[in-house]
């Protein structure tokens with residue numbers, strides 16, 4: 001129907017970054033928080049600087065409503081079970097906040113379905129009626145907890161546009177599998193949270209629903225692609241929200257909004273009904289304000305009793321802190337480099353993030369944990385993880401799990417539009433409709449990856465790289481008897497302004513001279529590169545942990561990463577065992593919970609900090 005000329009000119013590495021200024025299709029109904037379509041990246045940055053609104057003042061709420069809003073999910077569940085609150089009272093407090101903060105765009109479709117919160121309240125009333133008629137246990141285990149769903153997921157009762165302007169009015173014919181489970185467990189679907197178009201960036205903007213603001217600081221992005229979910233949790237619109245992570249989309253919003261972000265072992269939650277990006281990377285997950293709430297929701301939907309696994313004593317924990325590839329991220333000589341990452345330079349997190357990382361290591365040491373500062377072992381002079389990631393050969397060519405994993409992206413999008421929406425739209429229509437909000441948000445560029453990725457290389461990644469990657473990954477765990485690995489969360493803290501102009505700051509180390517300098521050169525590819533995108537091809541559990549604010553008041557997170565598969569497992573068999581997948585992450589979650597508690601006890605400056613949005617007079621936290 002409509003084709004842009006851009007595909008022909010793609011230099012591989014520039015794909016995700018450089019297409020923001022070409023305009024091939026006029027979008028309509030531009031949300032006022034989304035920049036005009038015809039600006040350069042620099043002009044977009046200037047536009048954000050001038051046009052980002054102030055964060056709204058607090059809503060007027062009763063003492064009860066404030067108490068409900070502050071509750072954790074676990075506190076709500078126990079209060080509802082004890083009859084101290086009704087589902088409707090609780091849902092009314094949360095939906096009141098969602099409406100009040102609608103200019104922050106945590107949720108979608110305020111223009112074309114403004115009364116969607118009424119349907120949440122109606123479902124809450126039904127839940128109360130069921131509890132009254134059939135007894136309180138009839139609404140176990142979620143007791144009518146309202147849970148926001150990522151805007152990409154298919155839902156019958158709420159619009160399912162995946163953030164795409166031309167799909168802005170469509171509802172799905174069926175619910176996504178995970179939503180069916182939540183409903184079956186007596187949870188409520190609490191609307192749809194904002195996303196970039198088909199999750200195609202780390203910035204939660206789309207021209208139809210606007211850009212999501214961050215409750216800590218109006219100049220910051222809320223991360224993405226689950227940025228609406230991250231901001232909703234940070235702003236106390238709900239204690240937990242469902243996210244999805246392909247290359248960081250659960251963890252980047254957790255980092256930016258100061259939440260915990262749980263990206264499970266792939267296959268832990270069913271992904272059907274959430275449009276796929278890459279066959280082996282996509283995984284639904286959760287954002288929450290505590291690991292206790294993640295365990296509460298996870299055990300409810302996955303049917304297990306979290307008390308069956310006891311956390312190890314902190315004094316017995318062995319925590320890996322390897323420098324490569326997370327503190328110093330680089331591609332070894334001769335390695336696959338589809339995004340043109342500069343060599344022999346290593347990307348490092350910004351100074352404030354490194355300072356938090358060092359403080360966390362010190363606190364864990366003080367708490368009695370053993371920090372293991374060992375690298376992955378070397379073979380033939382090369383770190384085995386680097387070899388398995390960048391230097392494996394398909395025939396004579398090196399292939400990494402970057403890039404070619406996206407060869408099915410647009411096909412999966414087309415299938416989802418057909419299966420769930422039954423809509424008459426083509427990939428070309430979606431592609432043409434996508435609009436850039438600056439260098440860090442060029443969904444059209446991301447979507448174009450499918451057209452230039454190689455199916456043969458995807459096949460190689462599926463068959464060879466994953467298994468080799470899992471074995472290499474587990475060597476550090478098994479040889480050093482590690483419980484978990486601690487790494488910095490991300491490279492830097494993105495503002496809308498630096499995101500749009502590619503000028504966020506991180507550190508770069510010259511591996512020849514050893515010199516480390518700060519550079520204002522951020523692109524999302526650099527940020528994704530090792531911190532959130534890497535190791536996604538290996539099914540393993542990951543947790544973004546909020547560790548307070550940097551000196552400028554911006555949230556910082558660190559990540560805990562677990563072993564691939566249960567102790568002693570070999571190969572990827574565990575990742576096809578649906579019963580095992582439900583509980584395979586439980587020891588990791590318990591370890592994360594114990595390690596975080598001990599870390600914060602040893603150094604309270606590493607505790608999660610409440611966003612400025614919810615602090616101050618007449619607010620949730622005075």
Ligand SMILES: *[C@@H]1O[C@H](CO)[C@@H](O)[C@H](O)[C@H]1NC(C)=O
Nearest residue numbers: 001002422423424425426429
């Ligand atoms: C789908 O859309 C195209 C282009 O707008 C139109 O020509 C075609 O008739 C439509 N097909 C159906 C089945 O609606």
Ligand SMILES: *[C@@H]1O[C@H](CO)[C@@H](O)[C@H](O)[C@H]1NC(C)=O
Nearest residue numbers: 344345510511512513514515
């Ligand atoms: C890295 O350091 C080496 C040795 O000092 C120097 O020759 C080289 O130009 C540096 N590279 C960059 C990109 O700064």
